[in-house]
Each structure stands twice: as C-alpha cells, then as structure tokens.
C-alpha cells in the first residue's frame with residue numbers, strides 16, 4: 318500500500334506532466350482493447366511507482382513516474398494500416414522519445430533510457446540500463462498482456 322505521502326508525490330508528478338496539454342492527445346488513441354494510450358501510460362506509471370515503493374527500490378521516483386508516463390507518447394493510431402505503422406513495435410519508442418523531448422525540455426538520461434528500451438528484447442540494441450528502465454519493461458509487458466486478454470474476453 319502506498320502511504321499518504323507517496324500518493325501525494327505521485328499526484329504532484331502527474332500534475333506537472335499534465336501541464337503539457339499535448340499529453341492529453343494520448344486519450345485519442347487506443348493502446349490495447351478499450352484502453353486509451355493515456356490510461357495505459359497512467360496505469361503503467363502508477364504500477365511502476367507502487368512496486369518500486371513497496372519493494373523499497375533505490376530509484377529516482379520522479380524520473381520513474383515521468384519516464385513511465387511518457388513511454389508511449391507516440392501520438393498516432395498504430396492500428397491504422399500504413400507502411401509506417403507496420404513496424405510500430407520497433408519504432409514507437411523513438412517516436413515517443415522525440416515527442417517527449419519536444420514537449421518537455423528537461424528529459425533526463427534515466428527517462429530517455431526508459432522510453433527507448435521499454436520494448437526490449439524486441440528492440441535488442443536498446444537495452445534497459447537502469448532499475449527504472451527494467452521495471453518499466455516488466456510492468457508495461459504485464460499490463461499490455463492484461464489489456465489484450467481483456468480484449469479477447471470481450472470479443
């Protein structure tokens with residue numbers, strides 16, 4: 318369970334991110350099933366933070382929240398048939414990082430590595446190099462699987 322102080326920190330960091338209105342564009346795109354990219358990113362960020370707090374991990378909590386929230390900030394519908402979307406799995410981390418750097422001027426090296434390596438091992442050269450990136454890599458896959466399974470259950 319998160320303490321009151323932990324919850325306050327999480328909300329404070331999310332509110333800082335939400336000052337950039339482009340992040341709300343993620344609400345226009347579906348990630349998996351019925352889950353918007355915005356909701357997926359918020360959930361991934363929350364679970365990364367919660368696990369790190371519960372396991373008392375030595376991580377940069379602000380970077381963890383921000384890197385996890387921005388990991389899928391690519392702003393397009395990857396379900397649309399198009400040549401550029403065919404390799405979405407390989408290329409969207411770089412697209413997300415590009416947007417993150419455009420709209421947030423102070424993306425740090427932890428956040429950069431988190432965003433770029435979150436699809437590892439698919440993107441085999443983009444390796445998670447810090448605890449924050451490993452945690453995101455795991456939580457993203459786990460929640461993506463749950464979102465996809467829920468899709469199959471409803472269809």
Ligand SMILES: [Fe+2]
Pocket residue numbers: 388389409410435436
């Ligand atoms: Fe992703």
Ligand SMILES: [Fe+2]
Pocket residue numbers: 357361388389457461
């Ligand atoms: Fe994701």
